[in-house]
Amino acid sequence: MQKIVFIGAGNLATRLSKALIEKGHEIVQIYSRTEDSASMLAKYLASGYTTKTEEIYKDADIYIISVSDSAYDSVLENIDFSNKLIVHTSGSLPVEILKNHSENYGVLYPLQTFSKSRDTDFSVIPFCIEANTGKNEEFLHQFAKTVTTDVRHVNSEQRKKLHLAAVFASNFTNHMYYLAEKIIEKNNLPFDILIPLIEEVALKVKYISPQDAQTGPAKRKDMNIIAEHLKMLEEDKDISNLYKNLSDSIISSAEKNNTDKK
Protein backbone atom coordinates (compact mmCIF):
# COMPACT_ATOMS: atom_id res chain seq x y z
CA MET A 1 0.00 0.00 0.00
CA GLN A 2 1.38 3.38 -1.05
CA LYS A 3 0.51 6.92 -0.05
CA ILE A 4 -0.19 8.86 -3.22
CA VAL A 5 -0.63 12.51 -4.18
CA PHE A 6 -2.21 13.29 -7.53
CA ILE A 7 -1.15 16.49 -9.28
CA GLY A 8 -4.00 17.11 -11.71
CA ALA A 9 -7.66 16.08 -11.69
CA GLY A 10 -8.53 15.21 -15.30
CA ASN A 11 -10.00 12.01 -16.79
CA LEU A 12 -6.84 9.95 -16.31
CA ALA A 13 -6.32 11.13 -12.71
CA THR A 14 -9.99 10.41 -11.93
CA ARG A 15 -9.96 6.88 -13.32
CA LEU A 16 -6.51 5.89 -12.10
CA SER A 17 -6.94 7.26 -8.57
CA LYS A 18 -10.21 5.34 -8.22
CA ALA A 19 -8.58 2.11 -9.41
CA LEU A 20 -5.65 2.60 -7.01
CA ILE A 21 -7.98 3.05 -4.03
CA GLU A 22 -9.81 -0.15 -4.99
CA LYS A 23 -6.47 -1.95 -4.82
CA GLY A 24 -5.82 -0.70 -1.29
CA HIS A 25 -3.67 2.38 -1.93
CA GLU A 26 -4.29 5.66 -0.17
CA ILE A 27 -4.84 8.87 -2.12
CA VAL A 28 -3.81 11.39 0.50
CA GLN A 29 -4.38 14.46 -1.61
CA ILE A 30 -5.46 15.88 -4.97
CA TYR A 31 -3.80 19.05 -6.18
CA SER A 32 -5.32 21.10 -8.98
CA ARG A 33 -5.12 24.79 -9.80
CA THR A 34 -8.87 24.71 -10.31
CA GLU A 35 -10.86 24.56 -7.07
CA ASP A 36 -13.85 22.83 -8.72
CA SER A 37 -11.77 20.05 -10.29
CA ALA A 38 -9.78 19.42 -7.12
CA SER A 39 -12.77 19.41 -4.77
CA MET A 40 -14.94 17.30 -7.07
CA LEU A 41 -12.36 14.55 -7.45
CA ALA A 42 -11.44 14.69 -3.74
CA LYS A 43 -15.11 14.30 -2.82
CA TYR A 44 -15.44 11.36 -5.24
CA LEU A 45 -12.43 9.68 -3.61
CA ALA A 46 -13.05 10.85 -0.06
CA SER A 47 -9.51 12.25 -0.01
CA GLY A 48 -7.99 15.64 0.80
CA TYR A 49 -7.31 18.34 -1.77
CA THR A 50 -5.56 21.66 -2.22
CA THR A 51 -5.21 24.35 -4.85
CA LYS A 52 -2.05 25.78 -3.27
CA THR A 53 1.33 24.33 -4.22
CA GLU A 54 2.82 25.16 -0.82
CA GLU A 55 0.14 23.07 0.88
CA ILE A 56 0.95 19.91 -1.06
CA TYR A 57 1.43 16.97 1.32
CA LYS A 58 5.16 16.37 1.88
CA ASP A 59 5.37 12.72 2.79
CA ALA A 60 3.74 10.70 -0.01
CA ASP A 61 5.46 7.62 -1.46
CA ILE A 62 4.70 8.72 -5.00
CA TYR A 63 3.49 11.89 -6.73
CA ILE A 64 1.56 11.17 -9.92
CA ILE A 65 1.50 14.19 -12.19
CA SER A 66 -1.26 14.10 -14.76
CA VAL A 67 -1.78 17.48 -16.39
CA SER A 68 -1.95 18.55 -20.03
CA ASP A 69 1.45 18.45 -21.74
CA SER A 70 1.69 22.23 -21.95
CA ALA A 71 0.99 22.67 -18.22
CA TYR A 72 3.90 20.54 -16.91
CA ASP A 73 6.46 23.35 -16.87
CA SER A 74 4.44 25.78 -14.79
CA VAL A 75 3.23 23.04 -12.43
CA LEU A 76 6.70 21.60 -11.84
CA GLU A 77 8.54 24.83 -11.15
CA ASN A 78 6.21 25.74 -8.31
CA ILE A 79 6.37 22.52 -6.32
CA ASP A 80 9.09 21.28 -3.98
CA PHE A 81 9.00 17.47 -4.07
CA SER A 82 11.88 17.01 -1.55
CA ASN A 83 13.36 14.29 -3.80
CA LYS A 84 10.36 12.02 -3.39
CA LEU A 85 9.45 9.79 -6.37
CA ILE A 86 7.57 11.80 -9.01
CA VAL A 87 6.14 10.37 -12.21
CA HIS A 88 4.37 11.88 -15.18
CA THR A 89 1.72 10.16 -17.28
CA SER A 90 2.33 11.68 -20.72
CA GLY A 91 2.87 9.69 -23.90
CA SER A 92 4.80 12.48 -25.61
CA LEU A 93 7.07 13.97 -22.96
CA PRO A 94 10.50 12.49 -22.18
CA VAL A 95 11.24 11.33 -18.65
CA GLU A 96 13.93 14.03 -18.39
CA ILE A 97 11.45 16.87 -17.98
CA LEU A 98 11.34 15.76 -14.35
CA LYS A 99 15.06 15.57 -13.64
CA ASN A 100 15.48 19.06 -12.18
CA HIS A 101 12.58 18.55 -9.81
CA SER A 102 13.56 15.43 -7.88
CA GLU A 103 16.35 12.89 -7.63
CA ASN A 104 13.74 10.16 -8.10
CA TYR A 105 11.58 10.30 -11.17
CA GLY A 106 9.90 8.23 -13.82
CA VAL A 107 6.96 7.73 -16.14
CA LEU A 108 3.75 5.80 -15.66
CA TYR A 109 1.87 5.85 -18.99
CA PRO A 110 -1.30 3.79 -19.17
CA LEU A 111 -2.01 3.30 -22.88
CA GLN A 112 -5.75 3.90 -22.94
CA THR A 113 -8.36 6.56 -23.63
CA PHE A 114 -10.27 7.75 -20.57
CA SER A 115 -13.76 9.21 -20.36
CA LYS A 116 -15.40 11.06 -17.50
CA SER A 117 -18.62 9.16 -18.11
CA ARG A 118 -17.27 5.66 -18.57
CA ASP A 119 -15.65 3.20 -16.20
CA THR A 120 -12.22 1.80 -17.02
CA ASP A 121 -11.06 -1.77 -16.50
CA PHE A 122 -7.40 -1.17 -15.65
CA SER A 123 -6.50 -4.83 -15.29
CA VAL A 124 -5.85 -5.28 -19.03
CA ILE A 125 -4.35 -1.87 -19.80
CA PRO A 126 -0.66 -1.81 -20.75
CA PHE A 127 1.24 0.41 -18.29
CA CYS A 128 4.42 1.74 -19.90
CA ILE A 129 7.00 2.53 -17.26
CA GLU A 130 10.41 4.17 -17.23
CA ALA A 131 12.53 5.55 -14.39
CA ASN A 132 15.86 7.22 -13.69
CA THR A 133 17.23 4.32 -11.61
CA GLY A 134 16.76 0.56 -11.50
CA LYS A 135 15.39 0.88 -7.99
CA ASN A 136 12.74 3.39 -9.03
CA GLU A 137 11.89 1.30 -12.08
CA GLU A 138 11.41 -1.77 -9.89
CA PHE A 139 9.24 0.24 -7.50
CA LEU A 140 7.10 1.47 -10.41
CA HIS A 141 6.85 -2.04 -11.82
CA GLN A 142 5.51 -3.42 -8.53
CA PHE A 143 3.26 -0.42 -8.09
CA ALA A 144 1.73 -0.75 -11.61
CA LYS A 145 1.32 -4.50 -11.04
CA THR A 146 -1.19 -3.74 -8.31
CA VAL A 147 -3.68 -2.43 -10.90
CA THR A 148 -2.77 -4.20 -14.17
CA THR A 149 -1.42 -7.52 -15.39
CA ASP A 150 0.43 -5.81 -18.26
CA VAL A 151 3.48 -3.73 -17.29
CA ARG A 152 6.01 -2.87 -20.02
CA HIS A 153 9.37 -1.12 -19.92
CA VAL A 154 9.25 1.49 -22.68
CA ASN A 155 11.83 4.24 -23.09
CA SER A 156 11.01 7.87 -23.90
CA GLU A 157 11.82 7.53 -27.61
CA GLN A 158 9.62 4.43 -28.00
CA ARG A 159 6.84 5.97 -25.93
CA LYS A 160 6.71 8.98 -28.25
CA LYS A 161 6.26 6.65 -31.25
CA LEU A 162 3.72 4.61 -29.35
CA HIS A 163 1.74 7.77 -28.70
CA LEU A 164 1.87 8.58 -32.41
CA ALA A 165 0.63 5.08 -33.27
CA ALA A 166 -2.12 5.49 -30.68
CA VAL A 167 -3.34 8.63 -32.48
CA PHE A 168 -3.96 6.45 -35.55
CA ALA A 169 -5.47 3.55 -33.57
CA SER A 170 -7.63 5.77 -31.42
CA ASN A 171 -8.30 9.38 -32.53
CA PHE A 172 -8.22 8.76 -36.28
CA THR A 173 -10.25 5.58 -35.88
CA ASN A 174 -12.84 7.46 -33.86
CA HIS A 175 -12.91 10.07 -36.63
CA MET A 176 -13.77 7.31 -39.13
CA TYR A 177 -16.75 6.46 -36.90
CA TYR A 178 -17.66 10.14 -36.86
CA LEU A 179 -17.58 10.42 -40.67
CA ALA A 180 -19.58 7.19 -40.99
CA GLU A 181 -22.15 8.66 -38.59
CA LYS A 182 -22.45 11.84 -40.69
CA ILE A 183 -23.14 9.79 -43.84
CA ILE A 184 -25.63 7.57 -42.04
CA GLU A 185 -27.57 10.42 -40.43
CA LYS A 186 -27.85 12.33 -43.70
CA ASN A 187 -29.73 9.31 -45.02
CA ASN A 188 -32.09 8.93 -42.08
CA LEU A 189 -30.52 5.79 -40.71
CA PRO A 190 -29.53 5.43 -37.06
CA PHE A 191 -25.83 5.14 -36.14
CA ASP A 192 -26.45 2.03 -34.02
CA ILE A 193 -26.79 -0.03 -37.20
CA LEU A 194 -22.98 0.22 -37.52
CA ILE A 195 -22.14 -0.90 -33.96
CA PRO A 196 -21.79 -4.67 -34.57
CA LEU A 197 -19.54 -3.97 -37.58
CA ILE A 198 -17.37 -1.52 -35.61
CA GLU A 199 -16.98 -4.02 -32.79
CA GLU A 200 -16.12 -6.93 -35.07
CA VAL A 201 -13.45 -4.94 -36.96
CA ALA A 202 -11.85 -3.99 -33.64
CA LEU A 203 -12.06 -7.46 -32.07
CA LYS A 204 -10.76 -9.19 -35.20
CA VAL A 205 -7.27 -7.63 -35.10
CA LYS A 206 -6.57 -9.42 -31.86
CA TYR A 207 -6.41 -12.63 -33.95
CA ILE A 208 -5.74 -11.53 -37.53
CA SER A 209 -3.17 -8.84 -38.48
CA PRO A 210 -4.74 -5.63 -39.87
CA GLN A 211 -3.07 -6.37 -43.17
CA ASP A 212 -4.71 -9.80 -43.50
CA ALA A 213 -7.98 -8.55 -42.02
CA GLN A 214 -8.51 -5.87 -44.68
CA THR A 215 -11.52 -6.21 -47.00
CA GLY A 216 -13.58 -3.81 -49.12
CA PRO A 217 -13.48 -1.99 -52.45
CA ALA A 218 -9.94 -0.55 -52.12
CA LYS A 219 -8.44 -3.88 -51.07
CA ARG A 220 -10.17 -5.55 -54.06
CA LYS A 221 -9.20 -2.59 -56.27
CA ASP A 222 -12.86 -2.32 -57.25
CA MET A 223 -12.57 1.00 -59.08
CA ASN A 224 -16.27 1.02 -60.07
CA ILE A 225 -17.42 1.07 -56.46
CA ILE A 226 -14.73 3.58 -55.51
CA ALA A 227 -15.90 5.89 -58.33
CA GLU A 228 -19.51 5.48 -57.25
CA HIS A 229 -18.63 6.28 -53.62
CA LEU A 230 -16.68 9.36 -54.67
CA LYS A 231 -19.68 10.51 -56.67
CA MET A 232 -21.93 10.10 -53.63
CA LEU A 233 -19.50 12.26 -51.64
CA GLU A 234 -19.01 14.99 -54.23
CA GLU A 235 -21.04 17.51 -52.22
CA ASP A 236 -18.43 17.33 -49.49
CA LYS A 237 -14.94 17.91 -50.87
CA ASP A 238 -13.18 17.25 -47.53
CA ILE A 239 -14.74 13.83 -47.00
CA SER A 240 -14.34 12.81 -50.64
CA ASN A 241 -10.65 13.79 -50.56
CA LEU A 242 -10.18 11.70 -47.43
CA TYR A 243 -12.00 8.79 -49.09
CA LYS A 244 -9.69 9.05 -52.08
CA ASN A 245 -6.48 9.37 -50.04
CA LEU A 246 -7.40 6.50 -47.73
CA SER A 247 -8.35 4.23 -50.65
CA ASP A 248 -5.09 5.09 -52.43
CA SER A 249 -3.19 4.30 -49.24
CA ILE A 250 -4.93 0.91 -48.89
CA ILE A 251 -4.22 0.09 -52.54
CA SER A 252 -0.55 1.05 -52.31
CA SER A 253 -0.12 -0.83 -49.00
CA ALA A 254 -1.60 -3.96 -50.57
CA GLU A 255 0.75 -3.60 -53.55
CA LYS A 256 3.76 -3.01 -51.32
CA ASN A 257 2.93 -6.08 -49.25
CA ASN A 258 2.54 -8.19 -52.37
CA THR A 259 5.97 -7.08 -53.58
CA ASP A 260 7.46 -7.83 -50.16
CA LYS A 261 6.10 -11.36 -50.29
CA LYS A 262 7.62 -12.14 -53.70
Next chain:
Amino acid sequence: MQKIVFIGAGNLATRLSKALIEKGHEIVQIYSRTEDSASMLAKYLASGYTTKTEEIYKDADIYIISVSDSAYDSVLENIDFSNKLIVHTSGSLPVEILKNHSENYGVLYPLQTFSKSRDTDFSVIPFCIEANTGKNEEFLHQFAKTVTTDVRHVNSEQRKKLHLAAVFASNFTNHMYYLAEKIIEKNNLPFDILIPLIEEVALKVKYISPQDAQTGPAKRKDMNIIAEHLKMLEEDKDISNLYKNLSDSIISSAEKNNTDKK
Protein backbone atom coordinates in the same frame (compact mmCIF):
# COMPACT_ATOMS: atom_id res chain seq x y z
CA MET B 1 -37.70 -24.30 -42.02
CA GLN B 2 -36.86 -23.25 -45.57
CA LYS B 3 -35.11 -25.08 -48.39
CA ILE B 4 -32.26 -22.87 -49.56
CA VAL B 5 -29.91 -22.78 -52.54
CA PHE B 6 -26.79 -20.63 -52.26
CA ILE B 7 -25.43 -19.12 -55.46
CA GLY B 8 -21.82 -18.33 -54.52
CA ALA B 9 -19.46 -19.83 -51.96
CA GLY B 10 -17.47 -16.91 -50.52
CA ASN B 11 -17.02 -15.77 -46.91
CA LEU B 12 -20.57 -14.47 -46.53
CA ALA B 13 -22.14 -17.59 -48.09
CA THR B 14 -19.98 -19.79 -45.85
CA ARG B 15 -20.87 -18.02 -42.61
CA LEU B 16 -24.55 -17.41 -43.39
CA SER B 17 -25.27 -20.92 -44.67
CA LYS B 18 -23.74 -22.39 -41.53
CA ALA B 19 -25.83 -20.12 -39.31
CA LEU B 20 -29.01 -21.01 -41.24
CA ILE B 21 -28.38 -24.73 -40.80
CA GLU B 22 -27.91 -24.23 -37.06
CA LYS B 23 -31.34 -22.61 -36.99
CA GLY B 24 -32.97 -25.62 -38.68
CA HIS B 25 -32.98 -24.58 -42.33
CA GLU B 26 -31.90 -26.92 -45.08
CA ILE B 27 -29.19 -25.92 -47.54
CA VAL B 28 -30.10 -28.18 -50.43
CA GLN B 29 -27.36 -27.03 -52.75
CA ILE B 30 -24.36 -24.77 -53.28
CA TYR B 31 -23.71 -23.44 -56.75
CA SER B 32 -20.34 -21.94 -57.67
CA ARG B 33 -18.53 -21.70 -60.98
CA THR B 34 -15.44 -22.92 -59.18
CA GLU B 35 -15.46 -26.65 -58.40
CA ASP B 36 -13.15 -26.25 -55.39
CA SER B 37 -15.22 -23.52 -53.73
CA ALA B 38 -18.51 -25.33 -54.31
CA SER B 39 -17.31 -28.73 -53.11
CA MET B 40 -15.45 -27.35 -50.08
CA LEU B 41 -18.45 -25.44 -48.79
CA ALA B 42 -20.83 -28.32 -49.60
CA LYS B 43 -18.61 -30.70 -47.65
CA TYR B 44 -18.48 -28.28 -44.72
CA LEU B 45 -22.30 -28.12 -44.70
CA ALA B 46 -22.95 -31.72 -45.72
CA SER B 47 -25.09 -30.37 -48.58
CA GLY B 48 -25.17 -30.93 -52.34
CA TYR B 49 -23.37 -28.78 -54.87
CA THR B 50 -23.07 -28.12 -58.57
CA THR B 51 -20.96 -26.04 -60.93
CA LYS B 52 -23.50 -26.25 -63.76
CA THR B 53 -26.29 -23.68 -63.91
CA GLU B 54 -28.66 -26.14 -65.60
CA GLU B 55 -28.29 -28.51 -62.63
CA ILE B 56 -29.37 -25.96 -60.06
CA TYR B 57 -32.12 -27.37 -57.82
CA LYS B 58 -35.52 -26.14 -59.05
CA ASP B 59 -37.68 -26.29 -55.95
CA ALA B 60 -36.00 -24.25 -53.22
CA ASP B 61 -37.98 -21.73 -51.14
CA ILE B 62 -35.27 -19.11 -51.50
CA TYR B 63 -32.18 -18.60 -53.66
CA ILE B 64 -29.51 -16.54 -51.90
CA ILE B 65 -27.10 -15.03 -54.41
CA SER B 66 -23.81 -13.97 -52.87
CA VAL B 67 -21.18 -13.31 -55.50
CA SER B 68 -18.89 -10.33 -56.12
CA ASP B 69 -20.75 -7.29 -57.46
CA SER B 70 -19.20 -7.60 -60.91
CA ALA B 71 -20.23 -11.27 -61.26
CA TYR B 72 -23.99 -10.78 -60.78
CA ASP B 73 -24.77 -10.09 -64.45
CA SER B 74 -23.16 -13.22 -65.83
CA VAL B 75 -24.50 -15.42 -63.03
CA LEU B 76 -28.07 -14.15 -63.38
CA GLU B 77 -28.40 -14.43 -67.13
CA ASN B 78 -27.55 -18.13 -67.10
CA ILE B 79 -29.99 -19.31 -64.44
CA ASP B 80 -33.72 -19.96 -64.75
CA PHE B 81 -35.24 -19.36 -61.31
CA SER B 82 -38.84 -20.18 -62.39
CA ASN B 83 -40.13 -17.15 -60.47
CA LYS B 84 -38.99 -18.51 -57.13
CA LEU B 85 -37.84 -15.95 -54.52
CA ILE B 86 -34.31 -14.79 -55.26
CA VAL B 87 -32.32 -12.36 -53.10
CA HIS B 88 -28.92 -10.77 -53.43
CA THR B 89 -26.63 -9.83 -50.54
CA SER B 90 -24.84 -6.78 -51.90
CA GLY B 91 -24.62 -3.42 -50.16
CA SER B 92 -24.13 -1.49 -53.38
CA LEU B 93 -26.47 -3.03 -55.94
CA PRO B 94 -30.12 -1.96 -56.24
CA VAL B 95 -32.85 -4.55 -55.79
CA GLU B 96 -33.88 -3.99 -59.43
CA ILE B 97 -30.94 -5.90 -60.86
CA LEU B 98 -33.02 -9.00 -60.09
CA LYS B 99 -36.31 -7.94 -61.67
CA ASN B 100 -35.81 -9.56 -65.08
CA HIS B 101 -34.87 -12.86 -63.48
CA SER B 102 -37.88 -13.66 -61.29
CA GLU B 103 -41.25 -12.23 -60.32
CA ASN B 104 -40.21 -12.57 -56.66
CA TYR B 105 -37.03 -10.85 -55.59
CA GLY B 106 -35.41 -8.95 -52.79
CA VAL B 107 -32.26 -8.14 -50.83
CA LEU B 108 -30.83 -9.70 -47.69
CA TYR B 109 -27.82 -7.60 -46.65
CA PRO B 110 -26.18 -8.54 -43.36
CA LEU B 111 -24.10 -5.53 -42.32
CA GLN B 112 -20.93 -7.21 -41.14
CA THR B 113 -17.42 -8.18 -42.25
CA PHE B 114 -16.84 -11.91 -42.68
CA SER B 115 -13.63 -13.87 -42.41
CA LYS B 116 -12.90 -17.40 -43.53
CA SER B 117 -10.94 -17.99 -40.35
CA ARG B 118 -13.30 -16.48 -37.81
CA ASP B 119 -16.73 -17.47 -36.56
CA THR B 120 -19.61 -14.99 -36.80
CA ASP B 121 -22.31 -14.38 -34.20
CA PHE B 122 -25.26 -13.59 -36.46
CA SER B 123 -27.72 -12.97 -33.63
CA VAL B 124 -26.65 -9.30 -33.25
CA ILE B 125 -26.00 -8.48 -36.91
CA PRO B 126 -28.38 -6.01 -38.57
CA PHE B 127 -30.01 -7.67 -41.59
CA CYS B 128 -31.15 -5.04 -44.08
CA ILE B 129 -34.03 -6.36 -46.15
CA GLU B 130 -35.96 -5.09 -49.17
CA ALA B 131 -38.32 -6.88 -51.57
CA ASN B 132 -40.51 -6.24 -54.62
CA THR B 133 -43.78 -7.02 -52.81
CA GLY B 134 -45.12 -6.75 -49.28
CA LYS B 135 -45.54 -10.51 -49.18
CA ASN B 136 -41.91 -11.16 -50.13
CA GLU B 137 -40.75 -8.53 -47.65
CA GLU B 138 -42.74 -10.21 -44.89
CA PHE B 139 -41.28 -13.59 -45.86
CA LEU B 140 -37.74 -12.16 -45.77
CA HIS B 141 -38.42 -10.50 -42.43
CA GLN B 142 -39.52 -13.77 -40.85
CA PHE B 143 -36.67 -15.62 -42.52
CA ALA B 144 -34.02 -13.16 -41.27
CA LYS B 145 -35.59 -13.27 -37.80
CA THR B 146 -34.59 -16.91 -37.52
CA VAL B 147 -30.88 -15.94 -37.38
CA THR B 148 -30.84 -12.39 -35.98
CA THR B 149 -32.74 -10.20 -33.55
CA ASP B 150 -32.11 -7.11 -35.70
CA VAL B 151 -34.03 -6.92 -39.00
CA ARG B 152 -34.34 -3.52 -40.72
CA HIS B 153 -36.21 -2.39 -43.80
CA VAL B 154 -33.70 -0.42 -45.87
CA ASN B 155 -34.31 0.68 -49.46
CA SER B 156 -31.72 0.48 -52.23
CA GLU B 157 -30.75 4.16 -52.03
CA GLN B 158 -30.21 3.99 -48.25
CA ARG B 159 -28.36 0.70 -48.50
CA LYS B 160 -25.87 2.22 -50.95
CA LYS B 161 -25.14 5.01 -48.47
CA LEU B 162 -24.96 2.52 -45.63
CA HIS B 163 -22.35 0.59 -47.56
CA LEU B 164 -20.37 3.79 -48.07
CA ALA B 165 -20.54 4.54 -44.34
CA ALA B 166 -19.43 0.98 -43.63
CA VAL B 167 -16.29 1.55 -45.71
CA PHE B 168 -15.35 4.31 -43.25
CA ALA B 169 -16.37 2.35 -40.15
CA SER B 170 -14.71 -0.85 -41.29
CA ASN B 171 -12.12 -0.71 -44.10
CA PHE B 172 -10.71 2.73 -43.29
CA THR B 173 -10.74 1.97 -39.58
CA ASN B 174 -8.84 -1.24 -40.20
CA HIS B 175 -6.36 0.78 -42.27
CA MET B 176 -5.77 3.03 -39.25
CA TYR B 177 -4.86 -0.13 -37.28
CA TYR B 178 -2.55 -1.12 -40.12
CA LEU B 179 -0.74 2.23 -40.12
CA ALA B 180 -0.47 2.13 -36.32
CA GLU B 181 1.06 -1.34 -36.62
CA LYS B 182 3.66 -0.10 -39.13
CA ILE B 183 4.73 2.71 -36.76
CA ILE B 184 4.82 0.34 -33.78
CA GLU B 185 6.84 -2.36 -35.52
CA LYS B 186 9.41 0.11 -36.83
CA ASN B 187 10.13 0.93 -33.19
CA ASN B 188 10.43 -2.64 -31.97
CA LEU B 189 7.21 -2.67 -30.03
CA PRO B 190 4.62 -5.43 -30.44
CA PHE B 191 1.22 -4.59 -31.97
CA ASP B 192 -0.66 -6.24 -29.09
CA ILE B 193 0.16 -3.26 -26.88
CA LEU B 194 -2.53 -1.35 -28.84
CA ILE B 195 -5.29 -3.96 -28.51
CA PRO B 196 -6.95 -2.70 -25.29
CA LEU B 197 -7.00 0.85 -26.72
CA ILE B 198 -8.49 -0.31 -30.04
CA GLU B 199 -11.19 -2.26 -28.22
CA GLU B 200 -12.10 0.58 -25.86
CA VAL B 201 -12.41 3.12 -28.72
CA ALA B 202 -14.75 0.74 -30.56
CA LEU B 203 -16.82 -0.21 -27.50
CA LYS B 204 -17.14 3.40 -26.33
CA VAL B 205 -19.20 4.61 -29.32
CA LYS B 206 -22.01 2.32 -28.30
CA TYR B 207 -22.59 4.72 -25.39
CA ILE B 208 -20.98 8.03 -26.40
CA SER B 209 -21.34 9.58 -29.88
CA PRO B 210 -18.09 9.63 -31.90
CA GLN B 211 -18.18 13.42 -31.75
CA ASP B 212 -18.27 13.51 -27.94
CA ALA B 213 -15.87 10.56 -27.65
CA GLN B 214 -13.07 12.28 -29.58
CA THR B 215 -9.83 13.05 -27.72
CA GLY B 216 -6.22 13.66 -28.74
CA PRO B 217 -3.98 16.38 -30.15
CA ALA B 218 -6.22 17.41 -33.08
CA LYS B 219 -9.33 17.64 -30.90
CA ARG B 220 -7.36 19.78 -28.40
CA LYS B 221 -5.81 21.73 -31.29
CA ASP B 222 -2.40 20.95 -29.77
CA MET B 223 -0.32 22.20 -32.70
CA ASN B 224 2.98 21.44 -30.93
CA ILE B 225 2.25 17.72 -30.72
CA ILE B 226 0.85 17.68 -34.26
CA ALA B 227 4.05 19.31 -35.56
CA GLU B 228 6.15 16.82 -33.60
CA HIS B 229 4.18 13.89 -35.00
CA LEU B 230 4.50 15.19 -38.55
CA LYS B 231 8.24 15.47 -38.03
CA MET B 232 8.41 11.85 -36.85
CA LEU B 233 6.59 10.82 -40.02
CA GLU B 234 8.60 12.91 -42.46
CA GLU B 235 10.35 9.85 -43.92
CA ASP B 236 7.01 8.62 -45.18
CA LYS B 237 5.19 11.28 -47.20
CA ASP B 238 2.01 9.20 -47.67
CA ILE B 239 1.47 8.58 -43.98
CA SER B 240 2.39 12.13 -42.98
CA ASN B 241 -0.08 13.52 -45.55
CA LEU B 242 -2.80 11.27 -44.14
CA TYR B 243 -1.90 12.39 -40.61
CA LYS B 244 -2.20 16.01 -41.68
CA ASN B 245 -5.47 15.59 -43.59
CA LEU B 246 -7.08 13.57 -40.80
CA SER B 247 -6.00 16.08 -38.14
CA ASP B 248 -7.33 18.97 -40.27
CA SER B 249 -10.60 17.08 -40.68
CA ILE B 250 -10.92 16.54 -36.91
CA ILE B 251 -10.15 20.21 -36.24
CA SER B 252 -12.67 21.47 -38.79
CA SER B 253 -15.34 19.01 -37.58
CA ALA B 254 -14.86 20.24 -34.01
CA GLU B 255 -15.14 23.86 -35.19
CA LYS B 256 -18.22 23.12 -37.26
CA ASN B 257 -19.89 21.38 -34.32
CA ASN B 258 -19.09 24.29 -32.02
CA THR B 259 -20.69 26.70 -34.49
CA ASP B 260 -23.76 24.45 -34.78
CA LYS B 261 -24.18 24.50 -31.03
CA LYS B 262 -24.11 28.28 -30.82
